[in-house]
Amino acid sequence: MTTSTTPRLVLDATAQDLLFRQARTADRFTDEPVPDETIEAVYDLVRYGPTAFNQQPLRIFLLRSPESRERLAVHLSRSNREKTLRAPLTSLLAVDNEFHRKLARLFPEFPGAADLYAENHALRERSASLNGALQAAYFIIGIRAAGLAAGPMSGFDEDGVNREFFPAGDLSALLVVNIGRPEQSGERPRRPRLAHSEVCRTL
Amino acid sequence: MTTSTTPRLVLDATAQDLLFRQARTADRFTDEPVPDETIEAVYDLVRYGPTAFNQQPLRIFLLRSPESRERLAVHLSRSNREKTLRAPLTSLLAVDNEFHRKLARLFPEFPGAADLYAENHALRERSASLNGALQAAYFIIGIRAAGLAAGPMSGFDEDGVNREFFPAGDLSALLVVNIGRPEQSGERPRRPRLAHSEVCRTL
Numbered sequence: 494m495t496t497s498t499t500p501r502l503v504l505d506a507t508a509q510d511l512l513f514r515q516a517r518t519a520d521r522f523t524d525e526p527v528p529d530e531t532i533e534a535v536y537d538l539v540r541y542g543p544t545a546f547n548q549q550p551l552r553i554f555l556l557r558s559p560e561s562r563e564r565l566a567v568h569l570s571r572s573n574r575e576k577t578l579r580a581p582l583t584s585l586l587a588v589d590n591e592f593h594r595k596l597a598r599l600f601p602e603f604p605g606a607a608d609l610y611a612e613n614h615a616l617r618e619r620s621a622s623l624n625g626a627l628q629a630a631y632f633i634i635g636i637r638a639a640g641l642a643a644g645p646m647s648g649f650d651e652d653g654v655n656r657e658f659f660p661a662g663d664l665s666a667l668l669v670v671n672i673g674r675p676e677q678s679g680e681r682p683r684r685p686r687l688a689h690s691e692v693c694r695t696l
Numbered sequence: 697m698t699t700s701t702t703p704r705l706v707l708d709a710t711a712q713d714l715l716f717r718q719a720r721t722a723d724r725f726t727d728e729p730v731p732d733e734t735i736e737a738v739y740d741l742v743r744y745g746p747t748a749f750n751q752q753p754l755r756i757f758l759l760r761s762p763e764s765r766e767r768l769a770v771h772l773s774r775s776n777r778e779k780t781l782r783a784p785l786t787s788l789l790a791v792d793n794e795f796h797r798k799l800a801r802l803f804p805e806f807p808g809a810a811d812l813y814a815e816n817h818a819l820r821e822r823s824a825s826l827n828g829a830l831q832a833a834y835f836i837i838g839i840r841a842a843g844l845a846a847g848p849m850s851g852f853d854e855d856g857v858n859r860e861f862f863p864a865g866d867l868s869a870l871l872v873v874n875i876g877r878p879e880q881s882g883e884r885p886r887r888p889r890l891a892h893s894e895v896c897r898t899l
Contacts, residue, residue, distance in 0.1 A: 501737035503843035508711040513744040513834075533892050534704035540889040541716040543836065545850045545886040553896045561899035585899075599888060623850060623870070630833030631716075633746065640706035645827050647748045647826060667826070684750045685802055686743040689736050693756045696764035 512573045512637050517680060519642035520576050522673030527554070527582040527641065532672075535635035542631035546606050550592040550621040551628035552664060554585040565669065568653040573646045573669070580644065580671035586632065586662040588625030590617050618665065619635070629668050638670055644671035715840050720883060723779050723844035725876030730785040730844065732758070735875075738838035749809050750802045753795040753824040754831035755867060757788040768872065771856040776849050783847065783874035788857070789835065790867040791828030793820050812894035821868065832871050839875055847874035889894070 502509065511518075532555060544550070556562045562583055566574045577583050593610035600606045610617045629645075636643040646669045654666040705712065713719075735758060747753070749844045759765045765786055769777045780786050796813035803809045832848075839846040849872045857869040 501734050502713060502741060502841050503739075504711055508707055509741055509841070511707060512837075513741050516744070518746045529898070532896060536703060536892050536896060538707075538712055538716050538826075540892075540895070541719070541886075542833065543721045543848055545848075549890050549895075553897045555896060558826050578740065578767050578802050580708070585790070595890070596818075599890070601887075602884075620850070623829050626829030627833040627836070627848075630745065630830040631837070633830070634715075634834070634837060638705050638707035638712070642748070645746055645830075647750075647823070665866035681805075682803075683744075687752050687798070687802070689739050690755065691745075692743070693735060693739060693758060695732065695758045 511640070512634055516637045517642060517675065517683065518542075519644045519671070519673065519675035521579070521676040522581050522642070522644075522671070523676055525581060525674045527672050531639050531641070532582075532584075535632065535639050538638060539628070539631035539635035542628060544624040544627060545620060546596060546603070548596065548620065548624055549599060549628065550588040550625045551632070551683040552587045553632070553656070554587065554590050556583045556585060564657050565654065568657065569646070569669070570648065573649065576644060577646075577669065577671055581673035582630075582671070584670045584672060585658065585666060585668060586625070586629050586668040587659065587666050588621040589664055590614070590621050591663050592621055593617060621665070622667070625667050629670075631696045636670070641672055642673075642675035646670070665676075679692065706835075714843070715837055719840045720845060720878065720886065722847045722874070722876070722878035724782070724879040725784050725845070725847075725874070726879055728784060728877045730875050734844070735787075736787075738835065738842050741841060742831070742834035742838035745831060746828045747830060748819050748823060749799060749806070749825040751799060751823065751827055752802060752831065753791040753793075753828045754835070754870075755790045755792055756835070757790065759786045759788060759860070767860050768857065771853040771860065772849070772872070773851065776852065779847060780849075780872065780874055784876035785874070787835075787873045787875060788861065788869060789828070789832050789871040789873060790869050791824040792864065792867055793817070793824050794866050795824055796820060824868070825870065828870050832873075836873065839873070844875055845878035849873070 593607045596607040799810040
């Protein structure tokens with residue numbers, strides 16, 4: 494089913510539907526596994542999304558072992574815990590607060606870029622959060638580009654997850670995203686979106 | 697020109713190129729105007745991107761008057777100021793820290809959602825920043841879906857911008873994004889991206 498699309502866009506209607514109009518956040522998935530190669534293909538696409546100073550702070554942890562899934566699950570709300578333990582694949586998205594150590598390679602034309610961040614940990618954390626969140630959104634779009642559904646979740650016990658997975662303090666958890674082929678039955682109606690007039694204003 | 701694509705993705709190669717592989721951040725644009733209808737079409741697509749509790753905190757300010765552009769420009773670094781004053785359209789992306797007031801409408805099946813945020817301003821700000829950044833990324837993708845280029849910029853004087861544009865304190869500036877048809881000549885080579893093995897790890 495294709496919904497109405499606007500001629501102002503260049504992206505074709507099928508892609509619009511795949512990535513946005515028909516794509517839905519999934520709570521329940523089929524048993525079909527999500528192989529490493531699929532995630533590699535997703536990353537190979539979305540790594541081109543822009544970040545400030547090309548800093549690319551996002552790190553993706555694929556929780557494939559039951560042990561790693563359980564280590565995460567105890568820090569989720571009860572409803573998210575159940576979804577996560579049943580998903581074919583769960584990814585823990587985090588940001589590298591030490592991203593500046595790679596900037597000489599990632600942004601070579603401005604050798605001073607690393608120095609901007611080196612002595613300001615708070616600035617690094619803010620920048621990693623913002624740019625990591627941009628990359629998390631690209632990753633969600635990429636999951637949809639692979640014909641799969643994402644189930645992103647925030648609101649977990651971030652401190653608990655950070656202590657469990659990143660005890661050295663160099664990484665910070667950002668988002669948990671379940672990944673798989675969505676179970677179509679029982680899909681809830683799409684929730685309302687804000688109108689253009691509520692969001693956009695001309696000054 | 698189409699680059700090599702992976703058969704693991706469902707999204708066709710043309711769309712992959714349009715949104716990620718060939719799309720580039722633009723510093724310089726042609727004089728071609730970007731009409732309101734284009735931004736409306738972009739928003740109409742990307743508003744379907746997911747946010748926590750469907751909170752949709754992003755607000756988009758289109759700075760069309762020379763006065764509004766100047767009000768922003770003084771808070772940007774010198775190089776970003778020049779780019780911004782020359783762009784066909786500049787958008788100021790902000791987040792509504794009072795998003796919880798709309799949750800009864802946006803997430804009707806959980807009437808208590810607004811209460812989770814009502815008495816915790818710090819939680820609201822954190823949640824608005826994260827989810828607004830996801831939406832900012834969807835917006836950048838949407839600009840590319842319209843065949844245009846985005847020039848996203850962070851690192852400006854956020855406090856200064858907030859005082860100038862949002863004196864009531866209900867909104868926080870997130871990102872500035874210039875929008876237009878890119879000037880192709882003098883495009884710099886794409887900066888390196890991190891390899892899959894540097895970003896993804898299986899646990």
